[in-house]
């Protein structure tokens with residue numbers, strides 16, 4: 001028997017199948033072929049099936065690694081802000097998203113599966129106009145992870161009614177005050 005491909009190699013002198021360059025991520029994870037043995041009089045064949053299993057070779061990567069968006073301070077709770085996206089060259093690997101810093105008063109939440117960041121608390125441009133979050137994508141099976149920064153600007157809305165400094169003003173005015181003059 002003899003033969004060679006990018007997945008296997010065998011020759012006329014032994015029955016060892018040696019692998020070529022393998023890559024689970026190439027999309028082909030199953031190989032099947034037939035080996036024929038002959039003594040020039042008799043011939044027999046055997047089918048061989050090989051399944052390539054995934055090895056964790058890469059860590060998650062955010063692309064891009066920084067995000068910015070602006071939202072109005074009266075944005076309703078649950079509204080979407082931005083979606084962060086990490087990828088992993090190991091196509092079979094799953095990871096979870098989380099916010100690891102900058103989420104003061106838990107104003108924002110992140111969907112651990114999709115990376116969608118949403119409003120989770122009342123915003124107020126009169127108190128905080130910028131949040132700088134650090135988000136993390138962590139492989140489920142390992143500690144491999146990546147981080148990205150998310151800058152969220154809270155824009156002002158005219159949400160405050162003007163009001164007098166005092167509820168009641170008392171002024172004493174002489175009865176002979178000239179008309180049209182301030183008290």
Ligand SMILES: [Ca+2]
Nearest residue numbers: 058059090093
């Ligand atoms: Ca990986």
Ligand SMILES: [Ca+2]
Nearest residue numbers: 055056057090
């Ligand atoms: Ca892999």
Ligand SMILES: [Ca+2]
Nearest residue numbers: 124125126159
């Ligand atoms: Ca406000």
Ligand SMILES: [Ca+2]
Nearest residue numbers: 156157158159
């Ligand atoms: Ca305002």
